Amino acid sequence: MSILRDAGLILGKDLRLEMRTRVIAGQVVPFGLLVLVLFAFALDPDRRVLSEATPGLFWLAVLFSTLLALQRAFEVEAGDGVPDALRLSGLDPAGIFLGKVAGLVVHMLVLEIVLLAGVTLFYGTTPHAALLLVVTCLAATAGLAAVGSLYGILSAGMRVRDTLLPLLMLPVVAPVLISATQAFAAAYRQASGSGWRWFGLLVVFALLYLVIGMVAFESLLEES
Amino acid sequence: MNPLFRMHPDGTASRASRVFGLVLLVAVAVFLAVALVISPPDSGPNASENSMGDLVRIMYVHVPVAVACYTAFFVTAVASVAYLVRRSEGWDLLAAASAEVGVVFTVLTLATGSVWGHIAWGTWWEWDPRLTSTLLMLIVYIGYLALRGAVLDPVVRARRAAVVGLVAFANVPIVHYSVDWWRGIHQPATISRLDPTIDGLKLFALMFGMLVAIAVYVWLMVHRFRLEFVRARLEEQGLDTALAERRAEAETASGANPVTAPKGAS
Numbered sequence A: 001m002s003i004l005r006d007a008g009l010i011l012g013k014d015l016r017l018e019m020r021t022r023v024i025a026g027q028v029v030p031f032g033l034l035v036l037v038l039f040a041f042a043l044d045p046d047r048r049v050l051s052e053a054t055p056g057l058f059w060l061a062v063l064f065s066t067l068l069a070l071q072r073a074f075e076v077e078a079g080d081g082v083p084d085a086l087r088l089s090g091l092d093p094a095g096i097f098l099g100k101v102a103g104l105v106v107h108m109l110v111l112e113i114v115l116l117a118g119v120t121l122f123y124g125t126t127p128h129a130a131l132l133l134v135v136t137c138l139a140a141t142a143g144l145a146a147v148g149s150l151y152g153i154l155s156a157g158m159r160v161r162d163t164l165l166p167l168l169m170l171p172v173v174a175p176v177l178i179s180a181t182q183a184f185a186a187a188y189r190q191a192s193g194s195g196w197r198w199f200g201l202l203v204v205f206a207l208l209y210l211v212i213g214m215v216a217f218e219s220l221l222e223e224s
Numbered sequence B: 001m002n003p004l005f006r007m008h009p010d011g012t013a014s015r016a017s018r019v020f021g022l023v024l025l026v027a028v029a030v031f032l033a034v035a036l037v038i039s040p041p042d043s044g045p046n047a048s049e050n051s052m053g054d055l056v057r058i059m060y061v062h063v064p065v066a067v068a069c070y071t072a073f074f075v076t077a078v079a080s081v082a083y084l085v086r087r088s089e090g091w092d093l094l095a096a097a098s099a100e101v102g103v104v105f106t107v108l109t110l111a112t113g114s115v116w117g118h119i120a121w122g123t124w125w126e127w128d129p130r131l132t133s134t135l136l137m138l139i140v141y142i143g144y145l146a147l148r149g150a151v152l153d154p155v156v157r158a159r160r161a162a163v164v165g166l167v168a169f170a171n172v173p174i175v176h177y178s179v180d181w182w183r184g185i186h187q188p189a190t191i192s193r194l195d196p197t198i199d200g201l202k203l204f205a206l207m208f209g210m211l212v213a214i215a216v217y218v219w220l221m222v223h224r225f226r227l228e229f230v231r232a233r234l235e236e237q238g239l240d241t242a243l244a245e246r247r248a249e250a251e252t253a254s255g256a257n258p259v260t261a262p263k264g265a266s
Helices: A002-021 A023-043 A047-075 A082-088 A093-122 A130-155 A161-172 A174-188 A192-221 B015-038 B056-086 B089-120 B129-150 B154-186 B200-254
Strands: none
Touching: A002 A023, A002 A093, A023 A047, A023 A093, A047 A093, A047 A130, A047 A161, A047 A174, A082 A192, A093 A130, A093 A192, A130 A161, A130 A174, A130 A192, A130 B154, A161 A174, A161 B129, A161 B154, A174 A192, A174 B154, A192 B154, B015 B056, B015 B200, B056 B089, B056 B129, B056 B154, B056 B200, B089 B129, B089 B154, B089 B200, B129 B154
């Protein structure tokens, strides 16, 4: 299982980087909370609209923060000759991909916990059906991280990366936004039955892009 | 040399594509005559279940251009996979040419659909599953073209574009299903279907329209492909010319060996 070992190495590296620089904890998570506050300014001073729209606003905040986390995650792979070092390291490209995905998933799950606390506090919504909420977060995050890592390495090192990455990624992850929002809405309405179907779609999405990423990562990594 | 590359020195046309273009021009004229004038309106005893009257004529354009845009993106996906396997320039150029023509046809699909919706539903835009997923598809391929425009190195561009071309197409069914389910929650069914049961001259207009639309796609795509091919040659040559000029400059400046490099090879 050299793929998993290689993925573990990359994951460990990314977590150590975060421990030392605190970019996610110090910048991306506060940004996510800021988005929640801005939604409140844009929508409604009393909480009715906010609490109704909580699932969608939550996942939009996650999506926007993910873009920042992604730019951070692939900025560190683009400079200081890292692309060459990665190619020379002998690590399995599929392993590198899975490692990057795993690192992003860990960062984003922390972000989602904070944002869930945020919507509960600011929007006055009480989460129900905890199991559905948790597995939806896991599946949606895996899908987002898989697409994100694929497009992250694709646009890494490009001068127009910051503008190109959202344009490439957001329409592709639109099904994640739809499915995760619907699953959350079902959980908040205490009608988790219909939510499981959306969870199924999230799992299919995540698996599809994990496979595409593992196959395609090699050809994206070999270039200069 | 491949016959596809054999073209007139002053343009992207060849004898074959000129004849093809002329035939196509006649076919488009015949199609418009049949679709807009000769075929009967969708009313009376032979009407479809929706009885759309003259409105049905938009369908003869809308459905064929939609078929052409899916064809175009399918070709892009196949060419992208072929590029990842074979790594030859032709597949990359084919994917690029097809995607660009596909974007044009997608815009036409949305525009004609919107006009139809304005008359049939009373709104220019409806969050109908098909409209929504077509719009998302359009944005995905605009992103594909943006990526192609942003990478300068042809080999790097080809590789990255091939991955995006593959992902973009894999995404089409997922978007379709998720949007379908999404709308299914809020409304029982689409307000009015765009594909009623039809027969006779109406069916002919629709089928002939599809044939013409795909032929127009092929014609545009062939020219776009040739243009892209010539541009790639120009890029290569441009670099060589610039190198030769710099070399000549250096030699003139040092005064040792005046101008041996081919100057003005452009």
